[in-house]
Amino acid sequence: xxxxxxxxLLKKLTSPPGLSGYEESIAQEVESLWKPLVDDLSRNRLGSxxxxxxxxxxxxxxxxxxxxxxxxxxxxxxxxxxxxxRLTEIGxxxxxxxxxxxxxxxxxxxxxxxxxxxxxxxxxxxxxEGSVPLSYLWADTGxxxxxxxxxxxxxxxxxxxxxxxELGADYVCSPSLDNRASLCxxxxxxxxxxxxxxxxxxxxxxxxxxxxxLGGAATSAFQIQPHLAVVIDVTHASGPGSPSHKAYPLxxxxxxxxxxxxxxxxxxxxxxxxxxxxxxxxxxAMPRYSGTDADRLQTxxxxxxxxxxxxxxxxxxxxxxxxxxxxxxxxxxxxxxFAATLDIDFMDKIQWDETPKS
Amino acid sequence: MGRNTEILNQPTIMxxxxxxxxxxxxxxxxxGNETEARRLVMDQIKPYVEEMRTDALGNLLAFQxxxxxxxLRVMIAAHLDEVGxxxxxxxxxxxxxxxxxxxxxxxxxxxxxxxxxxxxxxxxGVIGCKAxxxxxxxxxxxxxxxxxxxxxxxxxxKAKVGDWGTFATPFQKIGGSIRxxxxxxxxxxxxxxxxxxxxxxxxxxxxxxxxxxEVGLRGAKVAAHALNPDLAIVLDCTPAxxxxxxxxxxxYPPENEKYNTRLGHGPxxxxxxxxxxxxxxxxxxxxxxxxxxxxxxxxxxxxxxGTDAGAIHLQRAGIPSIxxxxxxxxxxxxxxxxxxxxxxxxLRLVYHSLQRLSADVLQTER
Numbered sequence: 183x184x185x186x187x188x189x190x191l192l193k194k195l196t197s198p199p200g201l202s203g204y205e206e207s208i209a210q211e212v213e214s215l216w217k218p219l220v221d222d223l224s225r226n227r228l229g230s231x232x233x234x235x236x237x238x239x240x241x242x243x244x245x246x247x248x249x250x251x252x253x254x255x256x257x258x259x260x261x262x263x264x265x266x267x268r269l270t271e272i273g274x275x276x277x278x279x280x281x282x283x284x285x286x287x288x289x290x291x292x293x294x295x296x297x298x299x300x301x302x303x304x305x306x307x308x309x310x311e312g313s314v315p316l317s318y319l320w321a322d323t324g325x326x327x328x329x330x331x332x333x334x335x336x337x338x339x340x341x342x343x344x345x346x347x348e349l350g351a352d353y354v355c356s357p358s359l360d361n362r363a364s365l366c367x368x369x370x371x372x373x374x375x376x377x378x379x380x381x382x383x384x385x386x387x388x389x390x391x392x393x394x395x396l397g398g399a400a401t402s403a404f405q406i407q408p409h410l411a412v413v414i415d416v417t418h419a420s421g422p423g424s425p426s427h428k429a430y431p432l433x434x435x436x437x438x439x440x441x442x443x444x445x446x447x448x449x450x451x452x453x454x455x456x457x458x459x460x461x462x463x464x465x466x467a468m469p470r471y472s473g474t475d476a477d478r479l480q481t482x483x484x485x486x487x488x489x490x491x492x493x494x495x496x497x498x499x500x501x502x503x504x505x506x507x508x509x510x511x512x513x514x515x516x517x518x519x520f521a522a523t524l525d526i527d528f529m530d531k532i533q534w535d536e537t538p539k540s
Numbered sequence: 541m542g543r544n545t546e547i548l549n550q551p552t553i554m555x556x557x558x559x560x561x562x563x564x565x566x567x568x569x570x571x572g573n574e575t576e577a578r579r580l581v582m583d584q585i586k587p588y589v590e591e592m593r594t595d596a597l598g599n600l601l602a603f604q605x606x607x608x609x610x611x612l613r614v615m616i617a618a619h620l621d622e623v624g625x626x627x628x629x630x631x632x633x634x635x636x637x638x639x640x641x642x643x644x645x646x647x648x649x650x651x652x653x654x655x656x657x658x659x660x661x662x663x664x665g666v667i668g669c670k671a672x673x674x675x676x677x678x679x680x681x682x683x684x685x686x687x688x689x690x691x692x693x694x695x696x697x698k699a700k701v702g703d704w705g706t707f708a709t710p711f712q713k714i715g716g717s718i719r720x721x722x723x724x725x726x727x728x729x730x731x732x733x734x735x736x737x738x739x740x741x742x743x744x745x746x747x748x749x750x751x752x753x754e755v756g757l758r759g760a761k762v763a764a765h766a767l768n769p770d771l772a773i774v775l776d777c778t779p780a781x782x783x784x785x786x787x788x789x790x791x792y793p794p795e796n797e798k799y800n801t802r803l804g805h806g807p808x809x810x811x812x813x814x815x816x817x818x819x820x821x822x823x824x825x826x827x828x829x830x831x832x833x834x835x836x837x838x839x840x841x842x843x844x845x846g847t848d849a850g851a852i853h854l855q856r857a858g859i860p861s862i863x864x865x866x867x868x869x870x871x872x873x874x875x876x877x878x879x880x881x882x883x884x885x886x887l888r889l890v891y892h893s894l895q896r897l898s899a900d901v902l903q904t905e906r
Contacts, residue, residue, distance in 0.1 A: 264784050276672040276680055279653030282874035284709065284719075294714050296875040299649060300783045303798055309786075313649060313683045318786055322869065324717030324877055326804070345655055347664050349694025350636065355655070355666055422637060422690035423670030432635075473673070496692070497668035500653035504668070504694060 188507050191215070191369060192346075192354060195362040199288065199341030201256040201272045202393045205229055208252045212365065212388040219372040220386065226405055230398040231388040233372065239381040239526045246521055247385045247408035247486075248371065249399045249475055250364035250415065251392030254357070255499050257297075257321075257340040259287065265327035266320040267295065269340060273393030278313045279500050284343035285321060289334040294343065295321040342501035352433050352506050359503040361392065363493050363510055364414040370514035371521065378518075381526045382409075392475050399475030403482040409529055410448065412489045412520070414513060415474040417466055419494035419504070430494040433506030435462030436513050439490030443472040443480055447532035448489045455520055461512045466492060487532060491516065551734050551891050553884040560584060560733060561718070562711040564726035568662055570624035570643050570704040571755040574598050576660070577620040581729060581749050588736045599763045600749040604736060612743040612899045615769035615859070616735060616890075617760055617848045618728035618776070619753035622721070623872045624706040627658065627691060627699060636665070636693030640705070642686060644754030649683045650873045656691060658705035663698035665691050665705075707874035717803075718878050724871040725753065727878060728775035731866075731887050738891060742898035753848055757815075760848035764855040770902065771822065771860040773890065774849040777878070778808050778840055778865035798841065801867035803879045806836030807886035810863040813843065815850025819860035825901050826862065829893040835885050840865065860902060864890055 194215070200208025212231045213223055220233035231252065237243040255273030262268070267287065281299035286292050298320050302310040309318050321340060323330055342357040349355055354363075365388055372386055385406045390398030392415075403411060417437050420429035430437050438452050456463045471477050472490045480488040491513055496504040525531070569577035578600050582592065585602055592602040600620070623644030631637045642648070652669040667689050672680070693699045711720040720726075732747050746767045751759035764772060782802040785795055801808040809826050810818045830837040853861040866886045869877040 266784060274672045276652075276669070276675065278649070278680060278684055279669060282650040282654060282707070282870075284875060294712060294719065296719060296870065296877065298783075298870050298873070299647075300786065301781045304781070304783055304785050304787070304796060306787045306789070312681050320783065322877060324714040324719055326716075329715065347655065347666075347694075349664060349666075349692075350696030350698075353694035355664075355694060418671055418674065421635070422668055422692060423674075423688070425674060428674060497653065497666070498671035498673060500669065500671075502653055502655060502666035502668055504666070504692070 185507055188370065188510060189348065192363065192366045195366050196346055196356040196358050197344055199256065199286065199339065200252055200254050201339045201341055202253040202391045204339045205253050205390050209388065212252055215369050216372060216386065219376060226398065226402045228398055228401050229390040230402045232402060233386040235375065235384040237381050237383045238379040243381065243383045244409040244529060245383045245385060245406060246524060247387060247403060247406050247411040248368055248517060248521065249387040249389050249402065249411065249413050250368045251361045251398065251475055252365055252388040253391055253393055255393050256342060257285065259334060259336055259338045259340060261336060262330060262334065265325065265330045266322060267334065269316060269319065269321055271316060272339065274499055276499065277316045280316065280319055283501060285340050286343055287321065287323060287334055287338055287340050289338040291333045293323045293333055295323040297321050345501065352508055353504050354507060355502055355504045357501040357503065359495055359505050360416045360498055363416060363495065363505045367414055367493065367510045367513040367517065371517040374514060374518035375522060378522045380522045380524065382524045384521055389475055396475050396478040400478040400482055403479045403486060407483060408486060411479055411486045412491060412517065413474050413476040413479065414491050414517065416495040416498065417492035418498060419496040421496040430464050430466065432494050432496060432504065433508050435464060436509055436516065437464050437466035437492040437494065439468050439472050439492065440465050441468035441472065443468055443476045443488060444490055445487035445532060448487050452489055452516065452520065456516055459515065459519060461516050551738065551887050553880055557730065557734060558713065561726060561730040564729055565711045565720040565722050568657055568704065568706050569620055569622055570706060571621040571752045573704045574620040574751045578749065581733060584733045585736050595762060595766060597759050597762055598751040599759045601763060601767065602736065602747040604745045612897065613769045614743045614745055614894065614897065615764060615767050615772040616732050616745060616747045617750050617763065617772060617774045617852060618732040619725045619750045619759065619848060620729060621751055621754050622706060623754050624704055627701050627703045627705065630701055631690060634695060636695045636697065636699065638691045638699065640691050644872065646872050648686050651689055652684045654874050655708040656705050657708040658691065658693065658699045659703040661698065663693060664708060665693040665699065668692050709874045716880055718880060719875050721874060721876065723868050723876040723878050724777035727777050727866050727883055731775050731890065734887055735891060735894065740894045743894065750848055757848055757851035761851040761855065764852040764859055768856060769859060772849065772852045774847045774852065774861065774863040775890065776847045776863055776865045777868045777871060778845065779871050780867040780869045800841050801838055803867055803869060803882060805838040806882060807889045808838050808840040808865045808867050810840050811842050813845045815846030816853055816861060816863065818862040819906055821901055821904055821906050822860060822862035825897065826864065826889065826893050829896055830889055833892050835889045837889060
């Protein structure tokens, strides 16, 4: 796999803003990338993109769902005063990263703007010290009030300005790498599966609204009724600010989730496969929740055995998120190998111990 | 605005002037490391000066004419340097993670989550921060400090301790505004470059592109001593705090009365700041020029702050000085904002004031 190819793909996938609930731009990009890679392409009612590849075994075939969310965090216009825009958040944003951020206001026209922290003397005493709450920050478009009112209205999404950087030999830095890096891995997986046979039916899902409701993956799972599901998302990479016990080194391998969200036999299958393929991994302990689509997805319908694969990422939910290209390749390869080598009777192998074998 | 023959040939902001300002703003030239900006200026002014030299501190001193033929020697000063940071310690060589310290007055609350550029090659990096998922609500009320942040170059070995850096914000024209880093004071530098292209009947123009303004007006001090002018005009960029007041309390005034300057209201003429009281004869001259030619202007609200004039006016036996600034929002942050019309009106006001300036201005007692 050429790293140039990966960079181009990642650049394409990080370009559209696609904030949670406003995902047309990223959904269209995913559709154009997946079209040549799948037998059928559709949209779920809430907006998730579903790609289907028919398996080679005799019908009826079991179904594997592989899901990465396509939506991104950002902001929204909640008010306009004297030409300045008031903002509210879409997904979780730390107010401390906002002053000085370049953004795009997606109004009737897309307008560049900058988020600013007003001088202290214009703020009430309780907001003068410490970090200034989002409710006191403004976005300034550089336009006068009349122009602003012409192009912008309350409810317009506001995304971080795109700024794709390659750092060193292996790192990439951009807004929305959570979770476009995983979407990139899923797309590379579909490319690797070109010309390869797989017994199972495969569903690739670019899910919607993960950052707000986890609703895209859950409703897609209800529609697809998969026998197994694999969620690909990002986890915290070690680096400045990250507590070492909750983070994984960047570029040194992926993580395999372990905890109540993950089916233990499925974990073992991925672990064995990673070892066989010599793909470096770390177990990521998820003692309560995974913090991914998997948390809702596992309880859809009668329950779905679910796996979580994660890419370490620095500075999550900032415009300078950082990932390793190698880790993306590793996740893609592991996914593709898993999908291609799934036995038709795999479900029999992941029974709980106490289930009587027939 | 009245139209007369004087105005037809006046300086104007054209795409050419915008391109020069863009290059200047995108240059990385933090106090103490002004080389990149100085070289850009030298290239621009070469056709218009008979002599230029770089002094011991790095000031670029430019002379329209070699020999002083006229009586009035007028110094124009605009500072080359910008605020930024220096890498001070290598924390992780393999990952390219550095501690840094600020150069000039930057509020640390603007630092986190920004792309930066470091060194002569403008190597890209970021100032990251802890992910929101790993913080508590209480933690998020406390701002990040410089000690708690790092510059992350993502490996690659393109930076080293001692390198200077700035925010990596690209210059952008937005409608009638310009959004860029370092408009303070590259817009003053661009204005001074433009002024050198014209001739003035009754004076010699001596231009100092100064260094180290942001760390204590150091360049201007020695430049003024060396040039020994009759008077000085400092071109800078001053804060516009013209944002809505967000206090709903009868104790406070109902609107923002402490805006310092306002965008769109023309060049800001200084009366006094923390460092200088402008020479009233020069203030009167600039005001008369603006009134006569119908150029909009505003007085910068007296108060804090300071420009190179603070150092210049105290040199030798004293140098009558005034500062004229383009008003700019969000100076010393990743992205400052000015109006193009304010820049053009500043350029025109200074140009016409120089055209009308002669030794007479200092004949009256102040």
